[in-house]
Amino acid sequence: MLALVPTADPDEPVALETVAEPEPADGEAVVAVEAFSINRGELMRLYRPKPGWRPGRDVAGRVVRAAADGSGPQAGTRVVAFAANAGWAEQAAVPTTGLAELPDAVSAPQAAALPLAGLSALRLLRAAGAVAGRRVLLTGASGGVGHFLVELLAGAGAEVTAVTATPERGARLLELGAAAVVHDPQDAEGTFELALESVGGGSTRAALGKLGRRGRLIWFGGASREPLTLNFFDFFAGPESGTIQHFSNTDSDTSDGADLATLVSLVAAGRLHPEIGHVADWKRTAEALVSLRERRVRGKAVLTLGDVL
Template identity: 65%
Template structure:
């Protein structure tokens, strides 16, 4: 079968190769991939790919071989999945606890935009707790996670301030429920009961300073790729008794399959909108990766898979 594999070259980070079709473990279903989405974090891993690493964590397609242990969807079921890798291919083996069935109302392109960003947003807000009536600051809001968090938090009653680079990107977030748009963390007035911080670098201490007394900052990303320096004496000058928490989306007691099914239900009910800034055939993956890395794509980028490549 054909798959996109890492080249280690900065100009063309992936290329097509003929590889062996996956042999599913007993708890895995074999999925024919119809669409996959790419994530900015994957562009960083492609700079220095580990040996035998196969990219691809967000897929949607058709189960062509059900899991041998009897778990998960049956053959011929349309699914969205979150494998550990290997999804940028014609076929991928996915553990059944990382699969959710799709209704006819949700296409593969929409579904492929859900897994990593949607799971991150859902679990961030679960960790944050009830947000009704709380002031929330979200940095790095123009990506896939930011759109999902904004829509879900605003619908749950939060007053959401988003940090984005441009007014154009901010307008869409206002449509999804953001109460205020700023272009720099320094422009956010606060104080905020909750800060969701994804950029690191100089923004992290600035965001921390905007916390209300006993507020919480959840740090879930390092998009700036710049180390953050914190002076913990700043807690005494501003957010007294504040909480600083690190978050990783994979650290969850809820299986991916359950949370993916919840995301699918929200989309089907019109309560969650996959924000897709680019749809392209998978032959254009290398170019899309470059645009995603340089922040030229708002929301998610989805590639459609064709066997004719």
């Protein structure tokens, strides 16, 4: 079968090659991939790939071989999957605990945009707790996670101020329910009970400074790659008795498959809208990766295998 493999070339990060078909474990189903999306973490790994590693976590398609242990959906079932890796291929082996069935109302590209970004957003919402009536500051809001978070937070009753790099990137967030869009945390009006921070460096310090008394900052990323230095006195410019909490999207009491099913149901009901800023045939994945690296993509970049639009 064909698969995309790393090249370590910055201008052409992946190439199509013939590889062996997947050999699933007993608890894995084999999925014929119809669409996949790109995550920034995969982009970073592509430039220093480990031997034998192949990218690809967010996939959607159809089960062609059910799991040998009898778990999960049967052959022929449309699914979205959060794979361990190697999903940028014609077929992928996926643990059945990371699969959710797809209704006809959800397309393969919509579904492929869900796994990593959607799971992160849903679990961040849980970590945030009750947000109805609370003022929430969200940095890095124009990425895949940010779009989902704005809609989920607004749907739960939060007043969201989104931080984006440009006005163009913020327009869609207002449509999804953000109360305000700014381009620097320091420009946000008033104080906030909660900050969700994904940029790092100076952005984290600025977001901390916007918290009110006993405010909480949940740190879930470092997209800027800038190191962060904090000291005790930083808190005097921000919240009284503030809290910084680290977040990992893998720390969940609910399986990936169960949470994916929740996300799929929200999309099918029109309550969650995957923001897809780039769609192309998978033969053009290298171009999409460069566009993502250069921040020309708003939301998710999705690649398709065949006519699945």
